Amino acid sequence: MKTFNIFINSLKLFLVNIRTYIFVFLIAPLVFSFMYGTIYKNILNPNRTIEKFTVAYVDLDQSRESKPLESIFNESKLNKIVSLEKLSSTKDLNDALLHGTYTSAIIIPKNFSQNIETNKRASIKVLQSPSAGVNGEIISDIVNSYCSYLNMNRSVYSVIMTSSKNQALTEKIFTSMLPEIETDLNRTYLTYTSLPKAKLLNSKQLFSSNMLIMCSLFIVLVQAISIIKESEFGTLNRIYSTATSKLCFYFGKLLGTFVISIVQILCFLTVSTLFIGVNFGNYFTLIPIILVHSLIIAAFTAVLISIFKNTSLMSGLFSIIIFMMSSVSGAFYPADFNAGFMKNVPHFTINYWINNLYSSNMFGDAFSSMLGVICIALVICSLAISFGAIKLKYEY
Amino acid sequence: MTILELKNITKRYDDNLVVDNINFSIKEGETFGLLGPNGAGKSTTISMLCGLVKPDQGDVIIDGHSIIKNPTLAKKNLGVVPQDIALYGSLSAIDNLKFWGTLYGLSGSLLKSRIDEALEITGLKDRAKDKIKNYSGGMKRRINIAAAFMHHPKLLIMDEPTVGIDPQSRNHILEFTKSLNEKYGTTVIYTSHYMEEVETLCNRLIILDEGKIIAGGTQDEIKRMISNEENIDINLTQYTNEIGLKLKALKTVSGINYKDGLLTVIMKASDKSNIQDIIDILIHNDAKIQNLNIKVPNLETVFLSLTGKNLRD
Numbered sequence: 001m002k003t004f005n006i007f008i009n010s011l012k013l014f015l016v017n018i019r020t021y022i023f024v025f026l027i028a029p030l031v032f033s034f035m036y037g038t039i040y041k042n043i044l045n046p047n048r049t050i051e052k053f054t055v056a057y058v059d060l061d062q063s064r065e066s067k068p069l070e071s072i073f074n075e076s077k078l079n080k081i082v083s084l085e086k087l088s089s090t091k092d093l094n095d096a097l098l099h100g101t102y103t104s105a106i107i108i109p110k111n112f113s114q115n116i117e118t119n120k121r122a123s124i125k126v127l128q129s130p131s132a133g134v135n136g137e138i139i140s141d142i143v144n145s146y147c148s149y150l151n152m153n154r155s156v157y158s159v160i161m162t163s164s165k166n167q168a169l170t171e172k173i174f175t176s177m178l179p180e181i182e183t184d185l186n187r188t189y190l191t192y193t194s195l196p197k198a199k200l201l202n203s204k205q206l207f208s209s210n211m212l213i214m215c216s217l218f219i220v221l222v223q224a225i226s227i228i229k230e231s232e233f234g235t236l237n238r239i240y241s242t243a244t245s246k247l248c249f250y251f252g253k254l255l256g257t258f259v260i261s262i263v264q265i266l267c268f269l270t271v272s273t274l275f276i277g278v279n280f281g282n283y284f285t286l287i288p289i290i291l292v293h294s295l296i297i298a299a300f301t302a303v304l305i306s307i308f309k310n311t312s313l314m315s316g317l318f319s320i321i322i323f324m325m326s327s328v329s330g331a332f333y334p335a336d337f338n339a340g341f342m343k344n345v346p347h348f349t350i351n352y353w354i355n356n357l358y359s360s361n362m363f364g365d366a367f368s369s370m371l372g373v374i375c376i377a378l379v380i381c382s383l384a385i386s387f388g389a390i391k392l393k394y395e396y
Numbered sequence: 397m398t399i400l401e402l403k404n405i406t407k408r409y410d411d412n413l414v415v416d417n418i419n420f421s422i423k424e425g426e427t428f429g430l431l432g433p434n435g436a437g438k439s440t441t442i443s444m445l446c447g448l449v450k451p452d453q454g455d456v457i458i459d460g461h462s463i464i465k466n467p468t469l470a471k472k473n474l475g476v477v478p479q480d481i482a483l484y485g486s487l488s489a490i491d492n493l494k495f496w497g498t499l500y501g502l503s504g505s506l507l508k509s510r511i512d513e514a515l516e517i518t519g520l521k522d523r524a525k526d527k528i529k530n531y532s533g534g535m536k537r538r539i540n541i542a543a544a545f546m547h548h549p550k551l552l553i554m555d556e557p558t559v560g561i562d563p564q565s566r567n568h569i570l571e572f573t574k575s576l577n578e579k580y581g582t583t584v585i586y587t588s589h590y591m592e593e594v595e596t597l598c599n600r601l602i603i604l605d606e607g608k609i610i611a612g613g614t615q616d617e618i619k620r621m622i623s624n625e626e627n628i629d630i631n632l633t634q635y636t637n638e639i640g641l642k643l644k645a646l647k648t649v650s651g652i653n654y655k656d657g658l659l660t661v662i663m664k665a666s667d668k669s670n671i672q673d674i675i676d677i678l679i680h681n682d683a684k685i686q687n688l689n690i691k692v693p694n695l696e697t698v699f700l701s702l703t704g705k706n707l708r709d
Contacts, residue, residue, distance in 0.1 A: 001498075001503075002498070002499060005495065005498040005499060006499075009484075009495045012487060012491060013484060013486065013487070016486040016487070017486075233480075233482065233485075234478050234480045234481075234482035235482045235483070235484065237443075237446075237448050237478065237482065238476065238478055238482040238496075239499060240446075240447070240448055241446040241447065241448060241471065241474065241476040241478075242471060242496070242499040242500055243467075243468045243469075243471040243472045243499075243500070243501065244499050245468070
């Protein structure tokens, strides 16, 4: 009963600043989700398509070996996205690329076939306009594959030529291989497979869930400050001087944090669904995710109040930690933009694991696939809350 | 019947002995004074009485229950008025009283009637819904006391309940404290820096200094301890350390204290003739005497005599 009274009191104390909290925990994250969602709309749009783009093609060699590449680009399906414009020289090509007239330019050098015949590496130059992006990568990949094929053949010939002692046999091999290679070069190896639609979140989904998690971490801070201030204001000693146990106080406050967190999450999910059209996925599977999320917030609060006795040190330090965790895990820019070792850093943040649950739900994954993360979260939260309780109980 | 018993209570913080083997007991219905200069160990003793600090040695028995072994039962009949205002400033008086009442185990109609009673006693019924932070210092003090008395405890500890308030609120609190005995039979432990409050309210008292009880008993018993001493208050225009040293050198002077132009000299009552020696020393050292007053012993002088300090130092 006393735990319940402390819980009710905790809610009353939270409600004193309700206007500020509505702004901080509801309106601000909503505005930021909308803002970032709009900024990254085109980059992160899962339904985005590639517009047809023009590629300059300069074949200075005009040989049997260079022609097949042109055929590849003129293949009917590739031709839907790539428009090949043949040029006779490289004159003014750089300017055209800079102005975006062409996405890329393929330049086959004059000595291309000669290099192959004399056992040198075959190479084709690909120039890209500054805005080429993924389109430029497509062109580079195709040209690169073509060169690799030719260079591999060249290596095989070279090995046969240098290793074989029997000239008659060598001639026989080449006589039977060359028509095959000839045919091979003029045959398309491009195959088209319809893949299932990629699992991608739209920008608003991505930023909404990240903003929600960041704000809920600030609830940890608000509640931890409120609990530690009880000690600074003397109300904590007064509570302990009544026939109320320390654990009643502890669990009453954590229950308050848990409920406040649930309400904040529910309100945010509702307003972001209604006002900026975010789809958070299946409502039924969302319920356990919200509960686990709130439990994590309560457990985190328990850890903070067990460690810190000073609000100013805690709020300064923890605010920086929240911003850093939120930043690397994608609250302000897509986490996929992280490069190198930074790609793995989000895995060490709470944000990442909570977001993992929301993302799975938004992808429409089966609940069973989230059970692993949920169970680990439950175990860690129980340990954290127990640690706080034991520390408090034996602290006179 | 004994309501509170302290048995060999000792408390150290690191190497510092704050409370040194204190023993005393309080009977039901008494108003008991706990005096001592700053750092005497009063707050630590009170914290141990409330179960906030665990004694290194000894035990506190409240209404037959050990605060260490059975804190819940021991605290059931205990009310504590902390020295600082320990209320939720952002909540109303009624919300505060409701909260503290529920923590003292009150509920339903009893809780409601006790809230009404508390507001009646404090005279704040009209402002019951105002936030505490908007109250004056005196109003906050009154609610601070009322919150501790909601469950009508057998023992009420009041730790300097009149600090920093206007005379009107102070009188209100003193009247209320007096009525606790008469109306409810509540036992009160009262600490204050205002000696006149202790003289008015308390039947018995102890004086603590450096963690030890240096005097204890009724007011008369304590005053008798120094009946062979008198205090002379002298208002001076100038005071030097040399004067202090010369006065202390006199055989009949057992202590001196100087603060804000007032020199208090404690001397043996039988040697009044030596007043002339004191005056000579002052005149010889160019200290102009503005006023001289020989005081009969009261708690203030007893305190000064025993601890060598003023209570408000």
